[in-house]
Amino acid sequence: MVNIKFNGKECAVAEGLTIVEAARENGVNIPTLCWLKDMNEIGACRICVVEMDGARSLVASCVYKLSKFDEGKNILTQSPTVLESRKTTLQLMLSDHNRKCLSCVMSGGCELQTLCREAGVDDENRFEGETKDCDTDNSAAHMYRDNSKCINCRRCVAACEHQRVGVIGANERGFRTEITCAFDMPLAETACVSCGQCINVCPTGALSEKDDTGKVWEALNDPEKVVVVQTAPAVRAALGEAFGLPVGTCVEGKMATALRKLGFDAVFDTNFGADLTIMEESNELIGRIKNNGVLPMITSCSPGWIRYCEAYYPELLPNLSSCKSPQQMNGAITKTYWAEKMNVDPAKIVSVSVMPCTAKKFEISRRNQSGQGTYPDLDISITTRELARMIDKARIRFADLPDGGFDSPLGNGSGAAVIFGATGGVMEAALRTAVWKLTGEDADSPIEFKEVRGVKGVKTAACKANGVEINVAVASGLDNARTLIEKVKSGEIKAHFIEIMACPGGCVNGGGQIRVPSQIRNFTDIRAERAGVLYRLDENNKVARKSHESPDIKQVYGEFLSEPGSHKAHELLHTSYKASNLRK
Amino acid sequence: MAFKKCAVPFAGTAEQERALFAVINEHKSISGALMPVLQGAQEIYGYLPIEVQTVIAEEMGVPLEKVYGIATFYSQFSLNPKGKYKISVCMGTACYVRGAGEVLKKLQENLGIEPGGITPDGKFSLEDCRCIGACGLAPVIMINDDVYGRLTGKEIGDILAKY
Structure with a gap:
């Protein structure tokens, strides 16, 4: 321990702690901007x-x-001295900053804006000088960059390098420094995986998702259209943060109510799609194990991971499960089974998804995802942030909303489905059904596989069912994914089934989630807090905790798909992948 | 963002490529050895086009952006080759105060390139430099070994026409 004083007040702190952390432990909050713990x-x-x-x-x-x-x-x-220095530093930043704050997507949530207010910046024009002629990059399907609002904190660069993608960086030097891609090439031409982790950590409005809310409003106001929506498991674990609720608040019911208030004709839950995924994926896994298929099989729910695999590990494409993601499965069933059941012309359906993910915007445009080649599975994918923006625009008092529910079928999911949003969740869900199947459909087969839970980067576990041994491994965050893949390749880790999520911690920390200011992010494990919401929902699910037990699943297989792996299931719920040679 | 690809097509020889791989292999196992590799490559090719940087990135196991970040940070590296006629605009103190900025601007307008750039036909390259020791003639430019002094900017068209 070291004895020091903060503003004259004595305290003892652990050696090796940074001043900012030691101060925080002793109730003193030092403002930060470029600092991201363990990352930047x-x-x-x-x-x-x-x-x-x-x-x-x-x-x-x-x-x-x-x-x-x-x-x-x-x-x-x-x-x-300290206060004056901070204020001057902020004013220097503002001297070359696009100060169109009123129309900025981050207005009200901008860390630079907050710091200026706190520091009492009373003159944003104190230093007038040369301003940089900055570029914008609109090329990618999922995001845009406006460097006129960039303060060169390099948090996005750190996030990208942390993912071992590293397609953005600080180029040129001094005043000319700008965060761009190599040779200033458009982001869409690089092997960016669309994970959006850079957006999550950007303190200003320099980075943002492509806003597709305009398209959703247009559809909602078109009387000819039947507008349906589905929400991913992780959205309910974060949406409340946009309305002042603490990290780790479950807003499943309020979210459903808000979606109805916005005017959606049907409110579905991606949890249903997740259950479908488990039905198909566990069937595929058992098939591969029994028939000497390509192993290890790797999950395919995370479009960021899919893009990474296609660009960085094309040799592993045969290992990817052929299952579409839950979003796409839900979409495919909506425009076929549901349309027929409700007697709606699929051409009139506008299918919207709310995702914790920016890569989903890319996923809906993948050509091989268009079920039947007639209608795209999904029409619009918006992020959790965009939904929050729509709720704001409609002036819905979110925190005061009563709890609502989803429409059925396609709206109810099992406990296994809701944990998809946390790293290890897909694995646990798949094991629940795979082990049940392997043990001759024993209703008392195990539910919880806690070894695969938690925010640890790489996790392994083994389970045995009826003489069949299944070794599994889980990784979240692409740096951990790469570590795991290399270990599997070298034979150090042997696995039949691998779950990989592109974002660290899984979808709860997806690139489309509510941005958490670094002042909170640095001192809270938002991954664990949000995952807690999902595991509690799983535990409290009285109807079904295993995918195959879900009444909606039973109904849709009974009335439409017949059984996992059926011809119809293959046609609608499975897909293929293609190596990409984008610049790494 | 506009792709900053070199205007002149890459024309590396097999011999240059062998030399590049020799430099890379010498440094491959050393962590943080990108600098000497880039210096070696600059020496071999005279500049660092995307083709060369891509090989370096792949062989050294780092993203292309990492290589590019270093190549644009240090002024010793160039992204473009020198033209048949290399134009240097002196931006030393004397030339600068006597209007070298205007001369450089006129050259940029005439050639359609930025300092550090090369015309697509490979004829002219443009760069700013520090004092060339002809302050009495300020502002001054050099085209290969020819010196032009006491410029205002208006003469640029006529001067370029000579080449």
């Missing part, structure tokens, strides 16, 4: 500066680790 620790922005005994100049508290040499030192976090 570069001390570049100078917002977190403090005065410290013995230091020649102001110290960047996010990178300064306290040691025994700091014994007895006093650290000033709000002295006039």
Whole structure:
């Protein structure tokens, strides 16, 4: 322990802790901007500066680790020098910043804006000088970049490198520095996987998802259209954050009510699609194990992972499950089974999904996802953030809404389905059904497989059912995915079935989720908090905790698909992949 | 974003490629060895086009962006080759105060390229440089070994026409 003082108040802190963390533990909040714990620790922005005994100049508290040499030192976090320095730094940033804040997508949620307010920046024009002529990049299906709002904090670069994708970086130097792709090529021409992790960590409006809410409003206002919506498991675990509810609040019921208030004709749940995925995927897995098929089989729910596999590991394409993602399965059933049942012309259906994911915007445009080649499975995919924006626009008082429910069938999911949103969830859900099948459809087959839960990057487990051994492995975040794949290739890890999610922690931390300011993100494990919501929903599901037990699933197979792997199921619910040679 | 691909087609030889791979193999196992590899490549090709940077990225196991970030950070690296006629505009103090900026602007307009660039036919390349020791003639430019001084910018068209 080191004895130090914060603003004269004595405290003992653990050696090796940064000043900003030590301060936080002792109730002192130092503002930060470029700092992302364990990800971007570069001390570049100078917002977190403090005065410290013995230091020649102001110290960047996010990178300064306290040691025994700091014994007895006093650290000033709000002295006039510190406050003036922070204010000047912010004003220098503003001198070359596009200050169209009123029309900015991040207005109200911008970290730069918040810091300016807190620091009492009273003159944004204090430093007038040259301004950079910045580029925008609109090329990708899922996002846009507006560098006029970029402050070069490099958080997006760190997020991209953390995913071991690394297609963006700081190019040129000094005043000309800009975050772009190599040779300033459009993002769409690079092997960007559309995961959106860069957007999640951007403190300003420089990065944002492509806003597709306009298309949704248009459809909702068109009396000719039947507009249906489905929501992914992870959305209900984060949407409330946009309306001031704490991280880890379940808003499943309020969300359903809000969707009806927005005017959707039918409110479905992607959980139904997730159950379908499990039915098809567990069937495929058992088939591959019994018939010496290509193993390990790897999940295909995460479109970011699919893009990564197609670009970085094309040799593994035969290992990918042929199952479409739950979003696409739900969509395919909507425009066939449901349309027929409700006597609706599928051409009039506008199928919308709300996803925690930016890569889903790309996924709906994949040609091989268009069921039957007649209608696309999905028409519009919006993120959790965009749904929050629609709710705001409609002036719905979200926090006060009563709980509502989904439409059935296509609207009810099992407990197995809702945990899809957390890393390990698909694996656990698949095991619930696969083991049940392998044990001769024993109703008392195990439900929980806790070894695959948790935010650890790579997890392995083994289970035995009726003499058949299934070794499984789970990875979330593409750096962990790469580690796992290399270990499988070298034979260090042997697995029959692998779950990979592109985003660290799984969909709960997807690139389309509500942005969490670094001041919260750095001190809360949002992945675990949001995953907790899903596991509680699973535990409390009184109807079904295994996919095959879901009444909606039984109905749709009974009336339409007949059985997993049937001809119809293959036609509608399965897909194929293609290697890509985009620039890495 | 506009793709900043070199205007002149890449014409690397097999011999250059062998030399490049030799440099890469020498440094492959050393972590953080991108700098010496880029220096070697710049020496071999005279510049670092996307074709060369792509090979370096693949062989060194890093994203292309990482290579490009370094190549654009240090002024010792160039993304374009030198033209048949290399135009250097002196931006040293004396030339600068006597209007070198205007001269450079006129050259950019005439050639349609930025400093560091090359015309698509490979004829002219343009760069700014520091003092060439002809301050008495400021502002001054050099085209290969020819020196032109006391320029205002208006003469640029006539000068370029000579080449």
